[in-house]
Amino acid sequence: MTQQRILIVGGVAGGASCAARSRRLDEDAEIIMYDRGPYVSFANCGLPYYVGDVIVDESKLLVANADLFQERFNIQVCLEHNVCGIDRDRQTITVENLKTGEKREEAYDALVLAPGAAPIRPPLPGIDLPGIFALRTIPDSRRIRDWITTHQVKTAVIVGGGFIGLEMTENLIHRDIQVTLLEQLPQVMPPLDPEMVAAVHDLLRERGVNLCLGDGVSGFATAGDRIQVSTASGQRHTADLVILAIGVRPENQLAKAADLAIGERGGIQVNDQMQTSDPHIWAVGDVVEVQDFVTQTPTQIPLAGPANRQGRIAADAIAGRASTFRGVQGTSVCRIFDLTVASTGASEKLLQRLAIPYEKVHLHPGHHVGYFPGATPIDIKLLFAPETGKILGVQAVGESGTEKRVDVIAMAIQTGATVFDLEEAELCYAPQFGAAKDPVNFAGMIAANHLRGDAPIAQWSDQAWRSHCLVDVRTVSEFAAGAVEGAINLPLNDLRDRLTELPLDQPIYVYCQVGQRAYYATRVLRLNGFEAFNLTGGYKTYDAMQAT
Template sequence: MSRRILVIGGVAGGASAAARLRRLDENATITVFEKGPFVSFANCGLPYYVGDVIKDDKDLVIATPARFKERFNIEVKTMHEVLKINKEDKTIEVKDLNTDDTSVESYDALVLAPGAFPIRPPLPGIDLPGIFLLRTIPDSMQIRAWMDQYKIKKAVIVGGGFIGLETTENLVHRGVEVTIVEMGTQVLPPMDPEMAEVLHEHCKAKGVNLCLGDGVAGFYKTDTGLEVATQSGARYPCDVAILGIGVRPETKLAKEAGLELGKLGGIKVDEQMRTSDPNIWAVGDAVEVKDFVTGQMALIPLAGPANRQGRIAADAINGRSSTFRGVQGTAVCGVFDKVAAATGASEKTLKRYGIPYEKVYLHPNHHVGYFPGARNINFKLLFNPQDGKILGAQAIGEAGVEKRIDVVAMAIQQGMTVYDLEESELCYAPQFGAAKDPVNLAGMVAANCLRGDAPVIQWEPIIKGECDPNHVLVDVRTKGEVANGMFTGARNIPIDQMRERMSELPKDKPIYVYCGVGIRGYNVVRMLKQCGYDAYNVPGGWTTYSFLSKCVK
């Protein structure tokens, strides 16, 4: 007899599960219930539809109910809300939102993919006209209609995460003056503060007003539109406000059905995405999964993991042994003409869980400097100080950023070390990279640190005065470079004068060396160590100091 498999929710996880189920079982009866009007759409593309980069909302639709039926023989029922799961008799209660009729559907296996709902805090004025969420195609259509009708000139984006930044970029491209109000002290929370500082400066240069460390207190109607008030008492007039505060897992159905939830509030699942009920699986933004690096449970609403989870749930329903490895938060965001990407654990996360780490910074070009168009990448690599195992990476630049983070992401998943990055064989041609790719260089800098060839001292203890009080700080840049700024108390001995002036430095004190980006500092450290000095390089040099110093308290 054919099995009856029901899927609640579409988009990434549910749609992937349904398609995979059909590929594994041609005889099963598969039905997808979706509360909204679209079963499979590109919600990551919504800011670009608002910005008119994507012209037609139909381009956001990945697959229609008709396509599911024609290609996969899967019945998709949009505008159908599942009201209740009766796990004892393996049925669900469904309401047709078009007719208000309800029905009961039985299942042999059930997949939950309810997703997450956007946070809409109960603030004064939150329901005023002109305040929008951006989570679905209808949301984006409403925003576009409002913009066209009222010819908006000013917007406030509440939240500086991925959606907030992408929406900001698209509104600016449409000639709108944008203010970002963010309760935290930085944009892009998955990144570390000093990396986010690069984006802060970039956004300001593009005319964006950043209001950081100041949450929204309320929304007020004015004669000319809206006003967003913050907790500090500031007020920002606007014609439209878009909420991008974040999302929470949609667990109402699961909770009411008696399924077990995790400590973070998501649906608890095993490695095969099975819930506490043996006949029910859950995937996507609603579930808690293990962080691949830290081993801690996490809520990470990303499309890539949701798609993989959908496939694994389908495998498990069909008796296969596939398991979900966990998430590592690999993500990328375009911010005007810069790209920010990250994978693995951030320094903040490692500190929070007490995981030992070391870090290095470097600032290479994305391809060789002699070929036209070389663009700088700000790169941060985190690794285990004992065995060099890679823990995380972050990068910001104008080109080649996501390529390098993708390489590190795969290295993390394979449990590789910085020594493996040293030896990675990557594509090279002048217009694409360098014989020593930025990924290779990151591995080399980290490996040199671990081998003791070029041990490092970080900027933070130097800035805070928490390092060896007898240290000598040496700036090895040129006279022209230091004329634009150098660390107070540092000695300037340009690298090309170091051999003849080395005797000016004491051998009984630690010597901390920095340059512009770290390369000259490394060469000087090698020189000094071979001459009997206790020398350390400051990774990333003055370039790292220029943005990290703004974050050190």
């Protein structure tokens, strides 16, 4: 068999995985990996925690180095080498040694593009001023740490409320730096639905973050030895440090210059074997546009897990194997102080935008049984197909056990499972870990009861409850502490004795604090001839929606 020459551009998640997998599949192939930076295969997800002194040893961020790739895998790694051109007809690349300036051509049988994505730096006035940073690489994190030390930073402005923005907020506060967080949208964590991040907004403010939502940055200027950040609303924030966490865009310049097919979002178009429009070129990681597993539409989600899997699949394809990439679900998790925020699959916003029919339930179960010390709630939103109950997505926010539930449902989505499957899921149980009816089971049960017609749910957002009978089945004291305007209070324990107070000729919308007592009440009412609906998620969900 003729020896293959495999060249890989980019050496972090996707590129490094492809290189190592290629060697495990082909002992004879010549494999060379190029990276513009001084490091290969580093943990870029850990960079905010290195800035925040949670990770204090920089070497811990290095998953592997060039020597390891050479000695263990017989893979040549060329660091500080920029691949600046592709000649598809001759199957060669042009490589520049950034230390010497020397350029050379290298031939390939298979070329893998894994350059990743670059932080967005919009062309705003003053954006290149000293003290304004983006975070992508170890040298970036080193420069931010040095700036904090040498300028004795006490205040910072973070632009963008996504993963990096929130993680940087937490880590700068960990270093006793006051933070103003600017987000152009009316919520942080834009992929999630608004009501699901209300608790995150509250927590950020409790921790002293100056949270400015719905206000984008318009420019930067010097203010003595500090930086003044101006916003679209006319506000001005002065700080010692600015972090740009606006988002990323694919590093597609090399692919564009080679006339490879590019998607609407700027990612390189690939098939399910990660092959580009050129049969000798593959692309993986943050630079590619792939298919959303749930909606079956093109998408681009820069996450390490999919990048690693794509690298393996590209290696399989180059070796002649039939492996294919299923698509991405966007399964992700972020820790913000005491809260864990996790999600997988489609959000309600996405389903609405694509006009995909859906139903939803909200619930707020404890992460383990209430009688065992330390139980805390998890706010869960489950989205599913109205006809079949097929699971479309889930979002969860809580202190403990949150990502575990999302991981379970992520796997359920992979298998095409329904809410009826969640009802029957057999999960680990001990008092300190969960309950005999796990939150995953509860989510399935609520949705399944709705689809069967046993306990139909209603949505606060639909507003139908405003023009019909609204019943609060909490206790008198709970009702007095705060209730929905227009509701009448019929505590659950008194409900059977007071049924005559309710109309039989119109729908009755029932709520409690989180939904469980309203479920019991809905069953009582329906068994007594009333057309009753449970307002999903109860007063807690209503309150969160009012905050958005």
